[in-house]
Amino acid sequence: MKRLSSLLVLSLACSFLGFTSAPQKPANSADLEAVLKKMDAVAASFRSTQADFQWETYQRAIDEVDDVQTGTIYYRRTGKEIEMMAEVRKDGPSADKMKEEPKYVLFKNGKIQMFLLKANQVTEKDLGKNRQEFETYLVLGFGGSGEDLQKEFDVTYVGAEKIDGVATAHLSLAPKSQSVRNTFQQIDLWIDLDKGVSKQQKFINPQGDYRLAKYSDIQVNGKKIPDEVFKLRTNSKTQFVSPTG
Numbered sequence: 001m002k003r004l005s006s007l008l009v010l011s012l013a014c015s016f017l018g019f020t021s022a023p024q025k026p027a028n029s030a031d032l033e034a035v036l037k038k039m040d041a042v043a044a045s046f047r048s049t050q051a052d053f054q055w056e057t058y059q060r061a062i063d064e065v066d067d068v069q070t071g072t073i074y075y076r077r078t079g080k081e082i083e084m085m086a087e088v089r090k091d092g093p094s095a096d097k098m099k100e101e102p103k104y105v106l107f108k109n110g111k112i113q114m115f116l117l118k119a120n121q122v123t124e125k126d127l128g129k130n131r132q133e134f135e136t137y138l139v140l141g142f143g144g145s146g147e148d149l150q151k152e153f154d155v156t157y158v159g160a161e162k163i164d165g166v167a168t169a170h171l172s173l174a175p176k177s178q179s180v181r182n183t184f185q186q187i188d189l190w191i192d193l194d195k196g197v198s199k200q201q202k203f204i205n206p207q208g209d210y211r212l213a214k215y216s217d218i219q220v221n222g223k224k225i226p227d228e229v230f231k232l233r234t235n236s237k238t239q240f241v242s243p244t245g
Helices: 002-008 030-045 128-138 146-152
Strands: 048-059 064-078 081-091 103-108 111-116 121-126 153-163 166-175 186-192 198-204 210-220 239-241
Touching: 030 146, 030 153, 030 166, 030 186, 081 128, 146 153, 153 186, 166 198
Parallel strands: 121 239
Antiparallel strands: 048 064, 048 210, 064 081, 081 103, 103 111, 111 121, 153 166, 166 186, 186 198, 198 210
16 A cells, blocks of 8 residues: 555655756746646636546666556546546556556545455555645645645746647645655646646655656546546455555
């Protein structure tokens, strides 16, 4: 479950990249204010988002990406609650066909669950007092406001960049909480300037490892996402377990 938490609390979530960027500008620049206002406007009207993703894990010790996962992620707001479902269709390097096991990661009602389809097993954890912190990362760049972003992070505008032909604003986030800095010393967001949501995210830990998320075919407030998407297709034989440690 430790690996799952890292995956989502980055994202995913829970959230990952190294590109050459423009010189840094002061955090109170007009460019930053414009991006944050765009995020505020999107957050105010946010209902749902879905996107295809590619998640990459980089290990500094071996200086290479050692894990790649692809699939589709869904977010929706129901009242004051945020729900998320990630459908991971390929888990592991493309050359390793044995690791291509479909799995589903669901955050709903303060609980996170991972369903391994072939094993017919659900690993679940009630986040309890950690729910609010998890939700902060869950909506990071997907329905979270610029105002809330500044409450949790020191935000720096790095520069304007094009990602896959999409105009984005590269923001660098330094967590204000020491406990968070122990997990992620820096988080980078590339905000789609048209949609006001994340095009890319990069979560960097103190050891220099990172997880990079790349999003494509992003749909904000599109057609209603069916309720079935936010349900695990378990059956009477499904085994439910809790993580240890």
